[in-house]
Ligand SMILES: *[C@@H]1O[C@H](CO)[C@@H](O)[C@H](O)[C@H]1NC(C)=O
C-alpha cells in the first residue's frame with residue numbers, strides 16, 4: 660500500500676506546481692519510485708527518507724521465503740497476455756515484498772537442433788518466436804526493469820513494435836543494440852534452449868498456456884485459483900506475517916501526502 664501511495668504521490672507531485680513551492684519546477688530526483696528506498700542516498704535525494712524508514716521497518720522478514728509464481732507462456736498467446744497484464748503484473752506490483760515471478764517464454768513452441776544451433780517453431784508464428792526471444796534477452800540484460808518492460812510490451816497493441824520504446828522507458832541506460840545482439844546471437848539461442856528444457860521438464864507436463872506454477876508446483880486447483888484471483892492465492896500461500904495489502908489491516912504510518 661505504501662509503495663502505491665508513493666507512486667500516486669509522485670504522479671500528483673509531477674503534475675502539480677504546488678509540490679515545488681515557489682522555486683522553479685524541476686523533477687524531485689532522477690530515480691523511478693521503485694528505487695526510492697533502495698539506498699539511503701537515493702531516499703535523501705528524492706526527499707522520502709522518512710517514508711522509506713517506515714517502509715523498511717514494516718517490510719516482511721526476509722527470512723520468510725517468498726511465494727514464487729512461475730509463468731510458462733508465449734508472447735503472442737491472447738490468454739497469456741491477458742493473465743500477465745491483468746493478474747500477474749498488478750499482483751506483483753502490490754505484493755513484490757512477498758512474491759517473486761519467474762517468466763519462461765516458450766510454451767508450445769518446438770525446437771530442433773541444426774549444427775550446434777537451435778531453431779524454433781512457435782504456435783503463433785515467427786513473430787511470436789521473435790517476441791519470446793526479445794523478452795528472454797530483456798530478462799538476461801536488464802535486471803529489475805525486466806518485468807515492467809515485458810508488461811509494457813504485452814499490454815501494448817503491438818507486442819513487437821513496443822519492445823524498443825518500452826526498453827527506453829524503463830531501462831534508458833540499456834541500448835537496444837545490446838538486446839538485438841543477444842536476440843540474433845548465440846546467447847539468445849542458448850537462453851531459448853534453456854527455456855525449452857525448463858518447459859519440457861515440467862511435472863506434470865504442460866497441456867496449455869498460460870501454465871502457472873506456485874513454488875514450482877502445478878495442480879489444477881492452483882491453476883484455477885491463480886486464474887481467478889492470483890492476489891488472494893499469493894497472500895494465502897505466504898507463510899510469513901501477512902502484509903497489510905493482504906489483510907486490509909490499517910497501519911498508522913506517516914503517509915507521504917503532497
Ligand atoms: C532499507 O533497507 C535496505 C536493506 O536492509 C537498506 O539497504 C536501505 O539502505 C534501507 N533504505 C533506507 C532509505 O534506509
Ligand SMILES: *[C@@H]1O[C@H](CO)[C@@H](O)[C@H](O)[C@H]1NC(C)=O
Pocket residue numbers: 798799800846849850
Ligand atoms: C545471461 O546469459 C548468459 C549466457 O547464458 C549467462 O551466463 C548469464 O548468467 C545470464 N545473466 C543473467 C543475469 O541471467
